[in-house]
Amino acid sequence: MSIYLHCKILGMDTNRTTPGKNISACIHLSVFSKCFIPLGNFILPLILWLANRKNPFVNEQGKQCLNFQISTTLYYVVLTFIGLFGTLIFWVSLDGFEKFDDVDNFFQLYHTTELFSFFIFIGIVILLMIALFLFETICTILAAIRAGEGRTYSYPLSIPFIKEAY
Numbered sequence: 001m002s003i004y005l006h007c008k009i010l011g012m013d014t015n016r017t018t019p020g021k022n023i024s025a026c027i028h029l030s031v032f033s034k035c036f037i038p039l040g041n042f043i044l045p046l047i048l049w050l051a052n053r054k055n056p057f058v059n060e061q062g063k064q065c066l067n068f069q070i071s072t073t074l075y076y077v078v079l080t081f082i083g084l085f086g087t088l089i090f091w092v093s094l095d096g097f098e099k100f101d102d103v104d105n106f107f108q109l110y111h112t113t114e115l116f117s118f119f120i121f122i123g124i125v126i127l128l129m130i131a132l133f134l135f136e137t138i139c140t141i142l143a144a145i146r147a148g149e150g151r152t153y154s155y156p157l158s159i160p161f162i163k164e165a166y
Contacts, residue, residue, distance in 0.1 A: 024147035068155035
């Protein structure tokens, strides 16, 4: 079987240039710069995309990458606010610092139940944060692999903030 036919069966576009594929893969992988540079998951992909957006494949993949990064950041912010708001609600239901003065009163059964509920709530929020991190990492790696193959990748759960490149 010829390479051309093999590429068509897999859905690869053989018309895409190798530099465009490589730049698109680099755009997707550049989001990991957030581990070393604050806001690197926005800055580096944005620079790479703006410098190479004349290539239609790079333009499309750059928009996909940036939209996904904006979306996941929004999801992290929402989860953080849910966690903070829930902590505030539990804190008010435990009467704040007033119950901490009397240790015997604090560890009564109803306070222990409320504390257990609080720790379950915090545990769920933390698990959701970890799940979002793993989801973001896996999707980014898949996008980079597909871009390197010359295939388009649409991130799941991505809100299309950037629609057109100007």
